[in-house]
Every structure is written in C-alpha cells, then in structure tokens.
Amino acid sequence: MAGYMGESIIVNGVYSPYTEVATRFYRLRILNGSNARVYNLALSNNADMVIIGNDGGLLKTPSSVKEILIAPGERLDVLINFSGNAIGTEILLTSNEFGNGGAAQGKQRFKIMKFKIASIVTDIFTVPAILSNVTAVSASSAVKVRTFEISNAMEHHGVPMNNGMQMRHRINGKLYDSNRIDEAVAANTNEIWVFDNSKGEEPHPMHLHGVFFQVLQRSGGRNNLIASETGWKDTVLVMPSETVSVIVPFENNKGKFVFHCHNLEHEDDGMMLQYQLS
Numbered sequence: 517m518a519g520y521m522g523e524s525i526i527v528n529g530v531y532s533p534y535t536e537v538a539t540r541f542y543r544l545r546i547l548n549g550s551n552a553r554v555y556n557l558a559l560s561n562n563a564d565m566v567i568i569g570n571d572g573g574l575l576k577t578p579s580s581v582k583e584i585l586i587a588p589g590e591r592l593d594v595l596i597n598f599s600g601n602a603i604g605t606e607i608l609l610t611s612n613e614f615g616n617g618g619a620a621q622g623k624q625r626f627k628i629m630k631f632k633i634a635s636i637v638t639d640i641f642t643v644p645a646i647l648s649n650v651t652a653v654s655a656s657s658a659v660k661v662r663t664f665e666i667s668n669a670m671e672h673h674g675v676p677m678n679n680g681m682q683m684r685h686r687i688n689g690k691l692y693d694s695n696r697i698d699e700a701v702a703a704n705t706n707e708i709w710v711f712d713n714s715k716g717e718e719p720h721p722m723h724l725h726g727v728f729f730q731v732l733q734r735s736g737g738r739n740n741l742i743a744s745e746t747g748w749k750d751t752v753l754v755m756p757s758e759t760v761s762v763i764v765p766f767e768n769n770k771g772k773f774v775f776h777c778h779n780l781e782h783e784d785d786g787m788m789l790q791y792q793l794s
C-alpha cells in the first residue's frame with residue numbers, strides 16, 4: 517500500500533498557484549503536508565536552491581542544491597535568488613522524477629507552483645556563511661542503540677482479497693497499541709535509533725515526537741545524507757534498501773510519546789509505537 521497520492525498538488529490550499537516576485541532573494545518555508553507523496557523539489561530554470569533550514573531550525577551552514585527531496589512531515593527553509601531574470605519570466609517550482617523511491621514514488625514530474633518576475637530591484641543581500649551554532653552530537657555519547665525493523669511484507673489475513681494477502685505496516689513486527697509501552701528510555705541520555713528498511717520496498721519517513729535528533733548515517737539506497745539532513749530533525753526519510761541511524765538526545769521532558777511513519781496511510785495501518793521517557 518503506497519498511501520494516498522491524489523491527483524492535484526495544492527499550495528496553501530490553492531491548485532496551480534502563482535505569485536509575482538521581484539529580482540531578489542526570497543525565503544520559502546516549505547512543509548510537505550501530503551499524505552504519502554515524496555517531492556523532489558527543483559526550479560524549472562535549473563537555478564540553485566539554498567537550503568538554510570529544516571525540521572528543527574537553521575542549519576549550521578547553507579548548502580546550494582539543484583534538487584532536494586522532502587517527505588511527508590519534513591520541513592525545508594530555502595532561499596531562492598530571482599535576480600538576473602527579465603520581467604515576465606516565468607519560473608516553476610517542480611517535483612522532478614527521482615530514483616530509490618520504490619514502485620509508487622518518483623516516477624513523474626509535477627508542476628507545483630509558478631513565480632512570475634514582475635519588477636526589477638537591486639538586492640544587496642548575501643547568504644551568511646554561518647547560520648547557527650548547531651553542534652554535532654557524537655555517536656560515542658550514546659548509551660544505547662535500538663534497531664527498528666521497518667521493512668514490511670505481505671501477510672495472510674484470511675480476508676477474501678488478494679487471496680487473503682495484504683500489507684500491514686509494522687515496526688519490529690508490531691502494530692500500534694495505545695495501551696502498550698514499546699520502549700522505555702531514560703531521561704537525559706543520548707541514544708542511537710536505527711531504522712532498517714533494507715528489505716523494504718516502500719519509503720518510510722520516520723517521525724519521533726517530543727525530541728529533535730541528528731542524522732548520523734544512511735547505508736544502502738542513496739548511501740548518503742542530503743543537504744537538509746544536517747542540524748536538528750524530527751523526521752527522516754528511509755527509502756527502500758536503506759538503513760538510517762540517528763542520534764537522539766532525550767532530555768528531561770518525561771512522559772509518553774509516539775514515533776511513527778509519517779506516510780499517513782502507513783501510520784493509520786498501525787506503523788506507530790510508543791516510548792516512555794522516565
């Protein structure tokens with residue numbers, strides 16, 4: 517089950533929107549609020565997008581890219597420089613095709629919105645070299661490593677559909693139960709959480725409540741971190757074949773929290789567990 521894809525992409529509730537811009541830098545704050553669709557954002561004039569922030573705020577340093585993936589639940593803070601374009605020029609924000617996304621994702625290019633150059637101005641803005649003081653949390657500070665198996669397989673339910681076989685989306689073989697604590701975590705400790713989708717066939721954007729984390733490593737699939745995966749995050753995309761490790765500083769915010777796949781149909785199917793911080 518790929519999750520709901522829909523037929524129309526809307527931006528702030530508007531289908532096929534445009535906005536007029538001047539020849540200067542603009543800051544776009546982007547949230548992927550789609551149920552299931554992963555976007556590979558790009559500009560139709562192949563201009564750079566300067567990634568300055570993500571789920572948890574500003575990155576330490578800016579990073580210029582031509583394309584950037586954003587999964588459901590993830591956020592991006594992006595600078596775009598429209599200088600050098602003539603009045604009347606139209607530039608599209610698109611989602612380009614991408615690989616590693618399994619059978620249902622990344623197969624088509626979509627137009628998302630349009631920018632029209634409406635005025636010429638002089639912009640003296642330059643992107644700062646240092647944006648924030650994010651300090652890397654060292655992997656060696658972790659007191660515990662927890663691995664979560666998120667590859668999912670067809671299973672038998674005795675339902676007369678697909679010969680009784682259907683996909684259930686589980687974490688470590690379990691479906692969500694609000695009356696069960698799955699992981700007990702000690703406050704004020706750092707842990708490494710590993711999301712293993714190495715045998716999986718679908719992308720899973722894994723989202724933790726109550727904390728921000730830093731992405732340590734991705735192996736398999738894309739085999740690398742992307743520009744938005746420095747700094748603090750609360751959602752990380754784990755593509756088919758990938759295993760992604762994050763380091764989580766659990767502070768003193770004691771209580772019961774969920775963590776889940778941010779593909780809403782996977783989450784509704786039960787792909788969510790609970791941790792107790794105490």
Ligand SMILES: [Cu+2]
Pocket residue numbers: 685718719720721777778779782783787
């Ligand atoms: Cu999922």
